[in-house]
Amino acid sequence: MRKIILTLSLLLSVVAVLSAQKYDVRLNLQPGLKVPVRYQQVTDQEVSFQGQIMKSKIIQKNEVVFSVVAKNQDNLIIEAVINLIETSAETPQGNMKFSSADEKETPENKALKQMAKKVVRAEITPYFQLVGEVTPVTEGLTKEEAQLVYNAFSSIFKGLYPTSPVAQGDTWAADMSEGVKGESTLTSASPQSFIVDSKILLDTEFQGVKLSGKGTMNYEIHAPTGVPIYGLTTLPASGSTVANGVPVNITMNMTSTFEFIQ
Numbered sequence: 001m002r003k004i005i006l007t008l009s010l011l012l013s014v015v016a017v018l019s020a021q022k023y024d025v026r027l028n029l030q031p032g033l034k035v036p037v038r039y040q041q042v043t044d045q046e047v048s049f050q051g052q053i054m055k056s057k058i059i060q061k062n063e064v065v066f067s068v069v070a071k072n073q074d075n076l077i078i079e080a081v082i083n084l085i086e087t088s089a090e091t092p093q094g095n096m097k098f099s100s101a102d103e104k105e106t107p108e109n110k111a112l113k114q115m116a117k118k119v120v121r122a123e124i125t126p127y128f129q130l131v132g133e134v135t136p137v138t139e140g141l142t143k144e145e146a147q148l149v150y151n152a153f154s155s156i157f158k159g160l161y162p163t164s165p166v167a168q169g170d171t172w173a174a175d176m177s178e179g180v181k182g183e184s185t186l187t188s189a190s191p192q193s194f195i196v197d198s199k200i201l202l203d204t205e206f207q208g209v210k211l212s213g214k215g216t217m218n219y220e221i222h223a224p225t226g227v228p229i230y231g232l233t234t235l236p237a238s239g240s241t242v243a244n245g246v247p248v249n250i251t252m253n254m255t256s257t258f259e260f261i262q
């Protein structure tokens with residue numbers, strides 16, 4: 001009986017140690033490795049006023065690549081480029097599509113073309129936090145333009161990594177983007193991947209309309225390298241405003257995904 005009790009005590013101790021194991025979820029990349037990622041966001045929107053309802057769908061697509069060119073102790077020096085930026089819309093007035101890949105430049109795609117195919121360099125922590133200034137690599141690119149390129153590129157990865165080791169079941173706060181905060185939990189950990197579930201809270205103002213909503217995010221990170229493999233976010237939101245004395249209500253459902261391009 002004593003041996004059984006000792007064995008059970010030892011087993012419980014081992015289980016307790018394993019369950020409390022901390023994981024450092026971080027980028028662990030060596031110079032030369034390239035990470036291509038595809039991002040898409042689909043927004044279904046309804047605008048209602050005076051008994052009328054206008055429906056539209058907006059689809060945004062980005063394809064980005066970053067590579068590690070050097071290391072500064074734990075930090076990574078990366079070069080990043082947006083290979084494709086594309087926006088399409090289905091509205092009552094008709095369908096439209098603007099892309100950085102369009103052959104001809106137009107007023108609608110000019111801003112997209114200015115950001116695409118421009119290489120920038122930045123130092124980041126292993127948790128994808130910017131250190132210092134963004135440096136333009138492409139000739140003729142200003143520092144201000146380089147910062148805009150980096151902001152658009154890095155928005156995909158913002159808030160994915162906890163800044164300190166976490167155990168399975170631990171929860172941490174994360175700033176996903178401007179006006180979007182998350183509460184993330186490490187729900188699964190293995191030698192190959194980390195699975196994270198997040199509760200998303202939106203509280204922002206867009207074109208004079210205050211928008212709020214609650215959603216979810218689920219994503220997977222490759223454990224050995226820290227590379228994001230896949231993510232899915234669903235975020236319903238609503239808001240209201242007054243235009244020329246007329247109350248206007250807005251509802252939208254946003255679904256976004258990112259995936260490592262094989």
